[in-house]
Amino acid sequence: MARPTGELFDLGYQHYDGPREGRMRARKAVFADGFRTTLGLGRGSGAKVLPFLLFGAAMAPAVILALIASLSDGQLEVPGHSLYYQIVSTVLLIFAAIIAPELLCPDRRNGVISLYLVRPLTITDYVAARWLAFFAITLLLVYSGQIVLLAGLILSAADPFEYIQDNWLDIPRILAAGFLLAAFITTLPLAISAFTDRRAIAAALVIGLFVISAAASGILTECDGHQTDGRIDGQCEPITGDAGKWFALVDVSRVPTNVNQMIFDVQDEDEDRRIIEDLPKIVPIGWYVILTGGLASILLWRYRRITA
Amino acid sequence: MTTLLEAKSLTKRYGQTIALESVDFQVQDGITGLLGPNGAGKSTAIKLFLGLLKPTSGSAEVLGERPYESLGVRARLGYMPEHDCLPTAITASEFLTHMVQVSGIPPAQARTRSADILRHVGLEEERYRPIGQYSTGMKQRVKLAQSLAHDPVVVLLDEPTAGLDPGGREEMLQLIRRTGHDFGISIILSSHLMGDVESTCDRIIVLEGGHVTEDGAVAQFTRETETLLIDVDANPEELIAALANRGVTAVVDGVSLAVQLVDEEQYDAIRDSLVETNSRLRRLSPRRHQLTDIFRGEH
Structure with a gap:
């Protein structure tokens, strides 16, 4: 017969006398939770499928370009870092439109927001922590792709050291352009998510905004097919005349890529879209700052209003 | 505190x-x-x-x-x-x-x-x-x-x-x-x-x-009142009549009979009336104030 080797005691309720780290711990907790939510960690397997599928889709162009570069032994002209951002921005936009609302909408829909507000945390802390969580993942995504591409291009070069010496400027450009792309792609869907507590509606609004603004900009900057005299340096005259270059700013999806092209000092592949280069350089940069800053302000204003 | x-x-x-x-x-x-x-x-x-x-x-x-x-x-x-x-x-x-x-x-x-x-x-x-x-x-x-x-x-x-x-x-x-x-x-x-x-x-x-x-x-809000509540199994009318014969006024209050206490001798009258009418006593207790009285202005 087995003899008892120990006893269980119910100690009852125990008060907590350990460390209390206040506001900074609260901010970290909201940030970490946002990070986990974005990747579907701690949720069912279904919640993980989409983030990792989109993560794969964002990495795929970099891997393919790197493979082409290494297999061609430097014989083929492989599109560089600027084009990678242009290609991947569409995938990132879908990623952000579908996943970013998950960080804000359910907390308001389920009423969890009321529990955050009574803890040592301000509403600005909450919004900033959620923003940073999604920004960190987006940044990780764009930089990962660029690192894979950079590694492929370096390793496929005849002389890797010479390649680095010739192209070292790409590294700060990758960092700057990736930062700006991630900041815009984070801010826009989160600002829209502040106006509805339904994720599907927020996602539809974000994608709708991209599609409609791109279509509107496309129509307003379309080349006048009947006009043959207006072509200057391979550019065409838009049907809206001189105002066409301003209408090119309407396309929301191109706001970060316009800045990206300036950072990498490259031209758009699409002739119709090159008309934006007729504007002073400060205009697309200013438009990016106004739009991103404006959306961030709207996000904060909206949350302060909801919780007032 | x-x-x-x-x-x-x-x-x-x-x-x-x-x-x-x-x-x-x-x-x-x-x-x-x-x-x-x-x-x-x-x-x-x-x-x-x-x-x-x-x-x-x-x-x-x-x-x-x-x-x-x-x-x-x-x-x-x-x-x-x-x-x-x-x-x-x-x-x-x-x-x-x-x-x-x-x-x-x-x-x-x-x-x-x-x-x-x-x-x-x-x-x-x-x-x-x-x-x-x-x-x-x-x-x-x-x-x-x-x-x-x-x-x-x-x-x-x-x-x-x-x-x-x-x-x-x-x-x-x-x-x-x-x-x-x-x-x-x-x-x-x-x-x-x-x-x-x-x-x-x-x-x-x-x-x-x-x-x-x-x-x-x-x-403080649920303290006892001067009203006595009596619950019996059946025949409350007989009990009311027996109490009345002894000079005690009882009124129906929900499922109970309520008696306004004036002096200690009323307890004897209640006991005798219960015996006389052969009533089965369920409860005999003073009424307590309830919190609902606060909103009725009865407190």
């Missing part, structure tokens, strides 16, 4: 509407009921003490600090709202661990606190199930658990029995009593249900139309 919460000339206006007007009261250790009809100012008072609203004038202090100015004091407060406030996709364990961290407690300790408090509220077995699969009673327990898990000094519970069946309601009230008396966490219980407050609280504060109309120990 430690003063936990204190309202000093506390006024809150929403435009032209006055929610609270120059209210003064203190809340000490134990379980305090905040009682009042809808629109009395209970929710506004709770929001002011939680730091969700700023007073128009006066102050709402918790442990000597103003929670709408000092974030630190919020780490020592717990709040269980009346409305839904739980995520559906994650487990109770994960949710609680997260909320404890948001209260400022490091992750390792937060996990331990979360497991402990879920055991105390009776959700030890179910803690790894998504909250969306829980019954209403279990969700109410998670709501209570999240308000307690960071070991607050005082917890504000807003209608904690809302939506519960009688069994679930009694279990929740028992849990609240245990929290207040065994765990040593002071409680402010806001409710419009007299029964909940009467059976749970040590003290009550009554709000009506933005003013404090009553403030004192529950026993």
